[in-house]
Amino acid sequence: MRKLSVLFILLMISMSLFTFELNTLIDTPTAGILQQGEAEITAKIYKNNGLLIGTRVGLFPRFMFGVNYGAEEIVGNEDPQWHDRVEFNAKVRILDEGNQLPAIAIGYDSQGHGNYNDKRYDIKSKGAYLTASKNFFLFGNLGVHGGINYSLETEDNDDEPNLFLGFDKTIGDIVVLLAEYDTGWNDNETDLMKGIGFFNASVDLHFTESLVLKVSFYDLLLNNPDTQGCDRSITLIYNMTF
Numbered sequence: 001m002r003k004l005s006v007l008f009i010l011l012m013i014s015m016s017l018f019t020f021e022l023n024t025l026i027d028t029p030t031a032g033i034l035q036q037g038e039a040e041i042t043a044k045i046y047k048n049n050g051l052l053i054g055t056r057v058g059l060f061p062r063f064m065f066g067v068n069y070g071a072e073e074i075v076g077n078e079d080p081q082w083h084d085r086v087e088f089n090a091k092v093r094i095l096d097e098g099n100q101l102p103a104i105a106i107g108y109d110s111q112g113h114g115n116y117n118d119k120r121y122d123i124k125s126k127g128a129y130l131t132a133s134k135n136f137f138l139f140g141n142l143g144v145h146g147g148i149n150y151s152l153e154t155e156d157n158d159d160e161p162n163l164f165l166g167f168d169k170t171i172g173d174i175v176v177l178l179a180e181y182d183t184g185w186n187d188n189e190t191d192l193m194k195g196i197g198f199f200n201a202s203v204d205l206h207f208t209e210s211l212v213l214k215v216s217f218y219d220l221l222l223n224n225p226d227t228q229g230c231d232r233s234i235t236l237i238y239n240m241t242f
Helices: 002-015
Strands: 038-046 050-060 063-072 087-095 103-109 113-117 120-123 127-137 141-150 162-171 175-182 198-206 211-218 231-241
Antiparallel strands (some): 038 050, 038 231, 063 087, 087 103, 103 127, 113 120, 141 162, 162 175, 175 198
């Protein structure tokens, strides 16, 4: 009887959040998309009193579109440092996930992470990308993601293609653990970075089906010499339908 009870509990845990589809890990795009009529609003707090507001909308089947805008020094007595432009993102899923094949999507995202200086972000935007995602049933959902991208932030004359990969793992019906690695090949020609890439991790807390709190830790490898410990941020995500 005890064995049956343990098996039942493990089965319930493994089923939690299994159908949840992520369209982004931390900054890494997945092949997941918002369905037609779904929308997502985000508010991200990052270093130097930065605030980034964004929204994404599933406009058509297989297609989503979004915008972001932000500034540093939002809180405090300094003048806000507004970003020079509104950033855009779009994604089209060209292949749905099957039993053997991963889902595949192509897209564009001009939003990087951190401060915007000298026509680039602390961590460059993905730019144009191709990404693939495959989900597995392992005591909940285990998603594996990877792809290639080309950032348009090339003022430093470092314009190599870049690779990224990551995973997400559900823990019960509330917690999702995420990690991602960006090779940083498009950001290793200057003294600004050490050339070892960017490793980021996050803990997502799903309070309801609509409300998610994301606590993220950027650059855990300390690729940026100015990073102390890690670069921390908090994001609030609200999902809705219309």
